[in-house]
Amino acid sequence: MAGNEISIEPIGSKKDRARFVDLGRAFAAREPHSVPQLRSEQLELVDPDRNPFFGHASHQFFIATRDGKDVGRISAHIDHLALELPPEQGMGPGTGMFGYFDAEDEEVAKALLAAAEEWLRGQGMTHVLGPISMSIWEEPGLLVKGQDHPPTIMMGHHPAHYQGWIEGAGYEPAKTLLTYDLDIQKGFPPLIQRIVQSGERNARINVRHVDLKRWDEEVAVVLGILNDAWSSNWGFVPFTPEEIAYAGKKLKPLIHRRLNMIAEVDGRPVAFMLTFPDVNGVLKKIDGKMFPFGWISLLKWMRKPAGTIMRVPLMGVLKELHNSRLASQLAFMMIENIRQNAVEWLGSTRGEIGWILDDNQGMNAIADAIESKVNREYIIYRRQL
Known part of the structure; x- marks a missing residue:
C-alpha cells in the first residue's frame, strides 16, 4: 500500500537534530535495561558547532518516516x-x-542502511x-552480548534483533570489542600481588594520582600517552588538540583523584589509567532529567559516588614499553591502587x-590475570560499497 511506503x-x-535525538531516546526507552542519558549531552x-569531532568529519543525518510517523534514524559520516x-x-x-542506528523493523533498517551507503x-x-x-571514541560497535544488564557510563546498548538486521543487509564482522566485569572486593592472585610489591620497591617507578589543580596539563599528558600507546591499534584515530581540550572539560566532573593514575619511570610519565564512577546508576533514578530536581541527586552523587560500579574506559603505556614486563607491572600497580581506593x-x-x-593479547592477558x-x-x- 502506498500509505505504508518508507521515506x-x-x-x-x-x-531536526533535536527530533533525531528524541527519536533515539524513544527507541532506547523500549529496552528494559537501557539507561536514559542527559538530553543536553546528546x-x-x-551539534557541529559544539562537538570538535565535526572539525575533521563530514556527515549526514537521516530520519525514516512511514504513515507520517518517525520510524528510524541513522548517521552517515566520514572521519x-x-x-x-x-x-x-x-x-x-x-x-x-x-552510526546512531535505530529502526522499527527490518524493512526500515534496510532502507536506512541503503540511504547511508548511497x-x-x-x-x-x-x-x-x-x-x-x-567518533570511534564515543560509542563504537553494536551490542551483541550483554543485553541482560544495564550498560555502564559511555557504553552503547542495543536490542538483540539489530544484529540480524545488519547482517541481513550484507554486513560482516570487522572487529569485536570486549568489556570485562571484575569483583574488586577480593584481592588479586598472589602472583599479581608479588608483581605489584616488586614495583613498589623499585625507586625508578612512581605511580601517582592525577593532580586536579593542574588538570589541563594532566589531560595533555594522558592523551599524549594515549595517542602514542594506541597508535598501532585497529580503528585508532588520534585526538586533535581541540578534542583534547573538549574531553578535558567534559570529563573533569567525573574525575576523582584517587581513581585516576599516572605512572612515571625516572620522573617521566609513561602510562595512565582513567577510572570513571558509573553515572548511569543515578541517571536511571532521575530518568535522565536534570529538572526539576534531578540536578540535586546528580550533584550529590558526583561529590562522593558511594557504592558505584567503576569503569576503566582508557589506559595506555607508551609504545616503546609494549610487550615488556615493566608495562604489565605498571598496569597491575595502577589497577591495584585504584581497586583499593574504590573499595x-x-x-x-x-x-x-x-x-x-578481542585480539589485543596484552590487555586481554591482564584482564585474565586479575x-x-x-x-x-x-x-x-x-561492507563493501
Missing part, C-alpha cells in the same frame, strides 16, 4: 583523519561510517564500517574494564 529524509537543522554530541590511516589498521582511504558512495567512499556513533573510600564492589579489542570475565561484546561491521 528517508536527510536532516540538518537544529530543530544534543551537544550531534577525514581515519582516511589517512593505514588500511591494515581497519580504516584508511575510502572508509565511510554509519550518501557515502556519493562522497567517494568504497566501504563502510558501523555502527560507530560517531575503601567508596565501598564499591564491581569494576568494568573496556572496551578492549580474574575478570567478559560481560559484554560489541561488533563493528564492514
